[in-house]
Amino acid sequence: MKAKWWIIGLAVALLLAIISPIASSFPDGLEKVAQDHEFAEKAGTSPFSVMSNYIFPGIENEALATVLAGVLGTIILFSLGFGIASILKSKNEA
Amino acid sequence: MHLPDGFISVPVAATTGVIAVTAIAVAVRVTNKKIGEKQVPMMGVLAAFIFAAQMLNFPVAGGTSGHFVGAALAAILLGPWTAVLIMSSVLVVQCVIFQDGGLLALGANITNMAIVSVFISYYIYKGIYLMFGKSRTGLLAGAGIGAWFSVVFAALACAFELVISGTSPWEIAIPAMGGIHMIIGVGEALITVAVLSLVMATRSDLLKLQVT
Numbered sequence: 001m002k003a004k005w006w007i008i009g010l011a012v013a014l015l016l017a018i019i020s021p022i023a024s025s026f027p028d029g030l031e032k033v034a035q036d037h038e039f040a041e042k043a044g045t046s047p048f049s050v051m052s053n054y055i056f057p058g059i060e061n062e063a064l065a066t067v068l069a070g071v072l073g074t075i076i077l078f079s080l081g082f083g084i085a086s087i088l089k090s091k092n093e094a
Numbered sequence: 095m096h097l098p099d100g101f102i103s104v105p106v107a108a109t110t111g112v113i114a115v116t117a118i119a120v121a122v123r124v125t126n127k128k129i130g131e132k133q134v135p136m137m138g139v140l141a142a143f144i145f146a147a148q149m150l151n152f153p154v155a156g157g158t159s160g161h162f163v164g165a166a167l168a169a170i171l172l173g174p175w176t177a178v179l180i181m182s183s184v185l186v187v188q189c190v191i192f193q194d195g196g197l198l199a200l201g202a203n204i205t206n207m208a209i210v211s212v213f214i215s216y217y218i219y220k221g222i223y224l225m226f227g228k229s230r231t232g233l234l235a236g237a238g239i240g241a242w243f244s245v246v247f248a249a250l251a252c253a254f255e256l257v258i259s260g261t262s263p264w265e266i267a268i269p270a271m272g273g274i275h276m277i278i279g280v281g282e283a284l285i286t287v288a289v290l291s292l293v294m295a296t297r298s299d300l301l302k303l304q305v306t
Binding site for chain 2: 004005006009010012013014016017019020022023024025026027028029030032033034036037039042043044045046047048049050051052053054066069070073074075076077078079080081082083084085086088089091092
């Protein structure tokens with residue numbers, strides 16, 4: 001049986017999350033501009049932390065912690081996107 | 095280009111917050127009216143893919159990195175209003191769970207990456223697609239050019255917010271943010287075209303799910 005297309009799509013997303021430790025750690029465009037033009041220090045820190053910097057808490061291996069955070073986030077967003085779409089669809093059928 | 099708290103002023107945060115809430119409300123209404131069975135898994139997959147792809151920063155010039163945004167891809171596959179919902183979902187989760195993007199800056203981040211980038215890319219894409227007589231070339235050219243502009247305009251919107259917040263003067267913020275994102279935008283264009291080519295080659299029926 002051929003796998004449903006969206007299962008393949010989700011698998012690709014999970015694969016990207018798994019390889020996320022290879023991402024460049026250079027500052028991104030905005031961070032770089034902020035550093036070069038001396039307003040980076042204005043950045044506030046969040047009053048709370050769930051998985052700051054895409055690090056799953058309590059795991060020593062940083063790459064593994066990043067993978068776990070990425071996989072969890074990917075699953076959360078799949079569920080959220082699927083969930084919102086399902087709710088909006090069922091409402092328009094009612 | 096996720097703005098942290100502290101870079102934008104309270105009036106800018108409040109104004110962009112109102113813009114974000116209004117756009118999301120309209121997006122819910124439009125999507126609610128038009129969405130069907132086939133769009134449901136696509137919305138899930140796009141949200142998941144865009145989140146994961148955004149983690150993969152790629153190096154660009156001068157010790158800087160950029161990452162995929164995904165607004166153009168979402169707008170082309172599901173139409174602009176549904177794309178607003180997808181991009182907003184990604185930004186809310188990044189902000190609340192991963193502390194990427196400030197809580198007070200959430201409205202500004204949604205304005206830049208879920209509204210400005212979505213509509214800029216969608217209309218540029220649509221214009222080019224129609225100009226090319228709805229051909230395969232037109233679709234991919236429109237997607238690539240639309241994706242490039244989506245990143246550049248999101249960066250300019252971000253720079254504009256920094257300027258009116260008094261964080262950075264316009265003669266620095268606008269060229270610096272615009273310039274680096276003109277390079278990052280090339281990555282956005284390449285990824286968007288690659289994903290759409292793959293969809294076109296394997297499941298071209300999925301290119302007909304736009305909710306407009």
